[in-house]
Amino acid sequence: MTVTRPDATAQPSGSTGARDLLLAAAERLIGERGLEVSLREIAVAAGQRNNSAVHYHFGTRDALVEAVVELRQQALEQERLERLVQLDADGGTDLHSLVEVLVAPAFHTPYAMGATHYARFLEKVRDHPALESSALESRQWPATKMLIGRMAKALDDLPPRLVELRLRSMMSAMFALLADAERQLERAGRRPKAAAAAPVVDMLVGMLTAPQAP
Structure with a gap:
């Protein structure tokens, strides 16, 4: 890249x-x-x-951060919505498919728009109010809201507080893993693409479904 x-x-x-x-x-x-x-x-x-x-x-600085987040978000949400429609048509409701719909667009959509540091930017600002759970599930991000809701339902065998903790931790891990992939691909002179999402999806699913401690 x-x-x-x-x-x-x-x-x-x-x-x-x-x-x-x-x-x-x-x-x-x-x-x-x-x-x-x-x-x-x-x-x-x-x-x-x-x-x-x-x-x-x-x-303000906060408004600038929010504007950078939103710069790519509309296109990301559109692709996620399209993937969700296809997922529903195929009858896919498993957790792995839901995580893939969330993650895969982040590996190519921002870069098709000219981004070079979007994943690293998100990693640096992941504690900013613009990326809090309430923002991630806002009406402006309908696909993300639906995905988080469906993931929570898929984990309904776990206590609600643990589900909330795992979903929040998954988002933080996703930002870090995306940023690492972006750095590695840049060093290799390659652009991120959806196929590179597979190992990240596997790791995030593993985090969500890890055995519950006694």
Whole structure:
């Protein structure tokens, strides 16, 4: 996977182009260094002469993080919904299939949109309010909401508190495993693709279905 840094000359000079550049720069820099990166550095990396460009377009750091999350989410949700429809048509309700619908799109959809650091960005911001359980199950993310609900139902032989703990832990593990895969594929000069999701899906299913301790 080739990392392409934002280039101010390759985008429109209007506010829409500047906003897109800021989102790309924020995704890359936060993915590389975490939330401690300054808003000024993001503006500079986006080719913006005004150091207050982030404040102008987003208002706050939190709003910028939420905007980067949402940048890819609509396309991810659309693919997950399409996979869910196909899964229902095929009569698939097993936990492994549900986890695959959640994970597989994350291995190619963001990169088809030009992302290079999306998984690493999510790993760095996974404790942010934009990625809390309530946000993941919000109406704006219908596919994710349905998947989490179906996974919980598939685990109904476990105590509710344990189900909640395992689902929350699965999401955290998913972010970390996606980020690791993204790094490894970048080093190998390859783009992530859906086929690379298989071992991650297996690991996450194993986490959800591990024997319950006495």
